[in-house]
Amino acid sequence: xxxxxFKGRFVRVFIYILLTLTAITSxxxxxxxxxxxxxxxxxxxxxxxxxxxxxxxxxxxxxVKKQFGLWYMNTLKIAxxxxxxxxxxxxxxxxxxxxxxxxxxxxxxxxxxxxxAFPGFMTxxxxxxxLLQLNLLDTHLGLILVYSGGAIPxxxxxxxxYFDGIPRSLPEAxxxxxxxxxxxxxxxxxxxxxxxxxxxxxxxFIAPWMDFILARLVLRSADKKTLAxxxxxxxxxxxxxxxxxxxxxxxxxxxxxxxxxxxxxxxIIQGLTEGASxx
Amino acid sequence: MNNHSEKAGxxxxxxxxxxxxxxxxxxxxFFFALIEIFFIILMLPFTVKSxxxxxxxGDTPQKMVNGKIIQGDHSIFLMVFGIISLxxxxxxxxxxxxxxxxxxRVGMLRDEGKKPNNIRDSLHVLYDRGFPYLLLTPAAIFTxxxxxxxxxxxxxxxxxxxxxxxxxxxxxxxxxxxFENFINLFKLPSLSRTFFGVALWTVTWAVxxxxxxxxxxxxxxxxxxxxxxxxxxxxxxxYILPWAVPGFISILIMRNMFNGQFGPINxxxxxxxxxxxxxxxxxxxxKITCILVNxxxxxxxxxxxxxxxxxxxxxxxxxxxxxxxxSARQQFWKITLPMVLFATAPLLIMGFAYNFNNxxxxxxxxxxxxxxxxxNFAGHTDILLSWLYKLTLEQNQFHMASVxxxxxxxxxxxxxxxxxxxxxxxKEEDMIQ
Numbered sequence: 001x002x003x004x005x006f007k008g009r010f011v012r013v014f015i016y017i018l019l020t021l022t023a024i025t026s027x028x029x030x031x032x033x034x035x036x037x038x039x040x041x042x043x044x045x046x047x048x049x050x051x052x053x054x055x056x057x058x059x060x061x062x063x064v065k066k067q068f069g070l071w072y073m074n075t076l077k078i079a080x081x082x083x084x085x086x087x088x089x090x091x092x093x094x095x096x097x098x099x100x101x102x103x104x105x106x107x108x109x110x111x112x113x114x115x116x117a118f119p120g121f122m123t124x125x126x127x128x129x130x131l132l133q134l135n136l137l138d139t140h141l142g143l144i145l146v147y148s149g150g151a152i153p154x155x156x157x158x159x160x161x162y163f164d165g166i167p168r169s170l171p172e173a174x175x176x177x178x179x180x181x182x183x184x185x186x187x188x189x190x191x192x193x194x195x196x197x198x199x200x201x202x203x204x205f206i207a208p209w210m211d212f213i214l215a216r217l218v219l220r221s222a223d224k225k226t227l228a229x230x231x232x233x234x235x236x237x238x239x240x241x242x243x244x245x246x247x248x249x250x251x252x253x254x255x256x257x258x259x260x261x262x263x264x265x266x267x268i269i270q271g272l273t274e275g276a277s278x279x
Numbered sequence: 280m281n282n283h284s285e286k287a288g289x290x291x292x293x294x295x296x297x298x299x300x301x302x303x304x305x306x307x308x309f310f311f312a313l314i315e316i317f318f319i320i321l322m323l324p325f326t327v328k329s330x331x332x333x334x335x336x337g338d339t340p341q342k343m344v345n346g347k348i349i350q351g352d353h354s355i356f357l358m359v360f361g362i363i364s365l366x367x368x369x370x371x372x373x374x375x376x377x378x379x380x381x382x383x384r385v386g387m388l389r390d391e392g393k394k395p396n397n398i399r400d401s402l403h404v405l406y407d408r409g410f411p412y413l414l415l416t417p418a419a420i421f422t423x424x425x426x427x428x429x430x431x432x433x434x435x436x437x438x439x440x441x442x443x444x445x446x447x448x449x450x451x452x453x454x455x456x457x458f459e460n461f462i463n464l465f466k467l468p469s470l471s472r473t474f475f476g477v478a479l480w481t482v483t484w485a486v487x488x489x490x491x492x493x494x495x496x497x498x499x500x501x502x503x504x505x506x507x508x509x510x511x512x513x514x515x516x517x518y519i520l521p522w523a524v525p526g527f528i529s530i531l532i533m534r535n536m537f538n539g540q541f542g543p544i545n546x547x548x549x550x551x552x553x554x555x556x557x558x559x560x561x562x563x564x565x566k567i568t569c570i571l572v573n574x575x576x577x578x579x580x581x582x583x584x585x586x587x588x589x590x591x592x593x594x595x596x597x598x599x600x601x602x603x604x605x606s607a608r609q610q611f612w613k614i615t616l617p618m619v620l621f622a623t624a625p626l627l628i629m630g631f632a633y634n635f636n637n638x639x640x641x642x643x644x645x646x647x648x649x650x651x652x653x654x655n656f657a658g659h660t661d662i663l664l665s666w667l668y669k670l671t672l673e674q675n676q677f678h679m680a681s682v683x684x685x686x687x688x689x690x691x692x693x694x695x696x697x698x699x700x701x702x703x704x705x706k707e708e709d710m711i712q
Contacts, residue, residue, distance in 0.1 A: 015502060022499065023517045025575070030520060032543060033532050044541040093418040100411035108415065114692055115426050123429030125436070125677060129359055130429065149425030152418050181410045210526050212639065213668075228527050232643070235531055243535065250528045261523040262516070 030254075037247035044243040058248035066230065067223070068249060074140065075209055075226045081144045083205040086151035090200055093152060094159035095185055099171060112153040124217055131218060138220040146218065147208055155200050162196040163189065202264055209257055227253050284386030291382035295375060298382025302389065306398045311378045318371055326364040333361025336439070337452050354453035355441065362431050366423065436681035437461070443675035460682045470679070473655040473666070480566070481635060481662040488573045488637070489630040495574060496581025497619065501611070503582075504589045515586060522579035530643040533572045562659035565645055569660055573640055581623070588622045589615060628698045632691050638664040663687050 032049060037058055039051040062068035096102075097109060127146055128137070136142030166189065174184045190197070208215075212228040219225060231253070234246040283302070291298025296312030299305075337352025385395045396404065437460055440446045441453045465471050503514050521529060536542050537558040545555035558568045592615065600610050641647060647661035647669065656674050657666045663683060670680035 012507065015505075015508065019502065019508075019514055023514065026518050026521050026579075029529065029532050029536055029575075030524060032536065044535055044538060049543065089418045089421060092414040096411035096414035102408065102411045105411075112422075113695060115422065115430070116695060123426065123433055125671060126359070126429030126432035127425065129355060129432075130424065133356075133359070145421075146425060149421040152422055153426070156418070206525070210639075212527050212643070217672075231528070232531065235535060236646075246531070250532065254524045254528050257525050258520070258523045262519070 033247045033250055036244055037251050039244050039247075042244055043241045058244045059252070061245050062249055062252070066234075066245070066249075067225070068230070068252070070223060071225050071227045071230045072252075074224060075228075078140050078143055078147075078226065079205045079208040081140075082147040082151075082208050083201050085144060085148040086155065086204040087197065087201050089148060089152050090155035090159055090204075091197065093156040094163055095189065097156065098160045098163035099189075109157075112156060116153040116157070124214075128217060137218060138224060140219075140224065143208075143215060143218045146214060147204070147211070151200075151204050151207070155204070159193070159196055159200060162193055166192050198264060202260070206257060206261075209253065283389040284383050287386035287389075288379055288383035291379045295378045298379070298386070302382060302385045302395050304385065304395055304398075304401070307381075307401060311374075314374060322364075322367060322371075325360075326368060329357070329360040329364035332357035333365070336454060337448075340452050341449050350449065352452065353448045354439075355448050358435060358439075358453075359428075359432060362428055362435070365431075366428065433681055434685060436677050437685055439678055441677040442679070447675065456678075460678050464679065464682050469653075469655050472653060473657050474683070476651070476654060477657050477661055477663055477666050480660070481664075484566070484569065484641075484662055485631050485635040485637075487570050488577065488634040489627060491570060491574045492577035493581050493623075493627055493630065495578040497585055499578065500582045500585035500589055500619070501615065504586055506607075515583070518582055519579045521576040522583070524576070526576070526639060527643055529576050530572065530640055533575070534644055537568055537572075559645055560649055562649055562651070565649055565660045569641065569644060572644055573634070573637070581626075584623060584626065585619050588619050592618050625698055628694055632694045632698070635662070635691065635694075636664050636687070637662070638668065641665045642668065 035049055035051060038054045038056070039048065040053050040055045040057070097105060131137045131142045131146075134142075136145070170192070171184045171188055174188050179187065209227065211226075212232060215226045215229055219229065227249070231246055231249050234242040234249065287298035287301050289298075290301050291311075294312065295315035296308040296310070299308030299311055302308075332352070335357075336354040337357050339351040341351040342349045388395055438455055438457060439453050440456050440459075445451060446453050463470060464474055499518060502508065503511055503518075508514075536544055539545060539555060539557050539560055542558070544558070549555055557564050559565050596614050597610055600614060605613065641660060641662050642665050645658070645660045647658035647665050649660075650658045654661075656669050656676070661669070664687065667680050667683050667687070670676040670683070
């Protein structure tokens with residue numbers, strides 16, 4: 001099937017040109033932001049692609065002029081606990097819905113399906129009032145609870161789909177051997193479901209890094225800010241005079257998340273295909 | 280003579296637990312009775328008061344007496360408490376039904392001459408059958424308070440006049456207005472023009488954003504995976520990078536790259552002699568920018584997925600096709616494409632639903648701008664969701680925001696029901712039961 005002759009070679013060259021151009025387009029913004037972060041100026045208009053002089057000043061400024069370290073720790077904390085809580089909630093729900101037949105099961109599945117369809121912040125006013133009443137407004141706990149609650153419907157469907165794919169003979173054999181519900185779950189189901197569990201954990205860890213709207217709604221005081229809010233505020237002002245500092249911040253956020261992502265890419269794609277659409 | 284079931288059933292309707300006591304299941308009976316007593320003493324007064332509040336939404340507004348503020352009723356809190364008490368009532372009703380059913384069932388057993396379970400058996404059955412419920416309880420509580428309650432509240436707002444400037448508690452009361460808001464959305468020219476304009480763009484946007492990313496993703500997946508292309512892994516990794524960078528960061532980067540005055544893209548265009556393009560200032564260009572940016576970091580997702588599908592297709596198929604004399608092109612159209620489309624088509628619908636609600640991209644990229652003078656609080660690139668956001672958090676038009684959100688929900692709910700009916704999980708549901 002390999003392309004032969006002049007026409008084939010021409011097509012091949014054309015394909016490589018196309019691939020290269022797309023590759024440049026794909027990574028150009030990333031290179032541009034990395035370069036900007038080393039650029040001596042401060043504003044968007046003063047940056048050039050290749051800095052005339054490299055400077056690390058913007059990285060130090062982030063910690064001196066802004067509370068970047070604090071935002072980082074805040075986000076890390078929120079992300080970690082959201083991940084923990086949502087994995088527990090999602091896995092317990094999915095396990096119950098997949099492995100047991102009980103009254104109200106179909107109702108539960110349908111409810112989750114419908115709830116999943118609601119855009120998150122349709123409920124914002126009410127969530128705001130609830131947190132206010134519970135004294136959870138402007139706390140990280142409040143944000144963690146809201147994120148974890150929101151992760152249940154979609155996540156549970158995905159994990160349930162995966163659990164359904166595990167041959168029923170396995171938990172049944174364990175049951176015959178006298179294993180209890182908890183043992184079956186921990187010793188049989190968990191090890192078999194690592195890809196999807198990794199996927200759920202990872203996506204719920206990343207979600208708080210990406211989210212901007214809920215964080216903005218719930219968190220008020222400067223020392224509670226997350227990275228998304230802090231960075232957003234740097235470049236959406238009229239003057240855009242903190243652009244290079246934003247670039248430095250963006251690099252510092254994007255690098256660990258991107259590495260994590262590339263590293264776990266396999267699991268993510270596997271999780272997505274197996275949980276949702278493989279037939 | 281043998282009518283234990285009816286007696287037990289009727290007794291348990293009269294008061295929770297009576298039927299169980301009649302069935303000589305004393306522990307269970309006391310337990311149910313305790314629930315009802317608890318409800319009557321502790322919850323009933325609150326429930327009645329809250330339900331009244333839910334109906335009236337308060338009747339004494341805040342007043343100024345001799346320069347001092349005297350707090351009136353806060354309609355919104357009354358509403359929230361009203362909904363909570365409705366939920367409590369609902370849970371109580373469910374327990375009540377369980378209680379009656381249980382009494383009736385045990386009565387039946389006695390009619391058949393069998394002995395009802397004693398306490399130890401009951402607990403054993405409870406643990407065995409109750410395990411899934413135990414697993415579901417935490418999620419149920421979370422969902423009830425953080426999703427269901429806020430949703431009911433959000434829907435109810437659509438039937439009130441909760442909005443700035445005249446109906447904002449605590450300074451003034453909110454009233455029920457029935458379907459007035461829905462009628463206004465279609466009847467008031469300024470509102471309906473905004474709604475239909477924004478809705479049309481939302482659908483256009485969602486279709487274009489999904490289709491472009493899907494087919495560009497497909498195109499590159501096929502290119503990279505075709506025979507004779509070297510460095511497959513290298514290309515894939517580079518193309519995946521935009522997808523891996525946190526979304527809000529790449530959107531903010533793009534916002535600056537496309538900046539009409541200082542952005543690098545216009546600088547390069549000028550360098551090669553092309554006039555700067557008003558990426559964000561002109562309505563049509565702003566829309567094109569949204570789609571381009573979305574394409575930039577949307578297509579790698581589909582490319583990665585489709586690459587997975589393509590590499591998963593059995594080599595035997597191609598070999599067999601080659602032997603039969605099929606050309607490369609025929610193999611693509613008859614094997615690769617159908618296989619990929621079959622596996623990824625459900626994601627097309629999901630992608631549409633996702634983009635329909637892709638608030639983050641629109642808000643962080645253009646904030647809905649450029650402004651449209653003929654719209655009510657919306658710009659040219661605002662999608663329904665970002666308009667909703669502006670109505671809620673910037674304009675305090677809660678009532679209209681709620682109406683719009685109900686309409687959005689109907690669209691998305693239909694899409695996801697169709698979608699999930701087609702997925703494996705749901706199909707297997709039907710096989711099991």
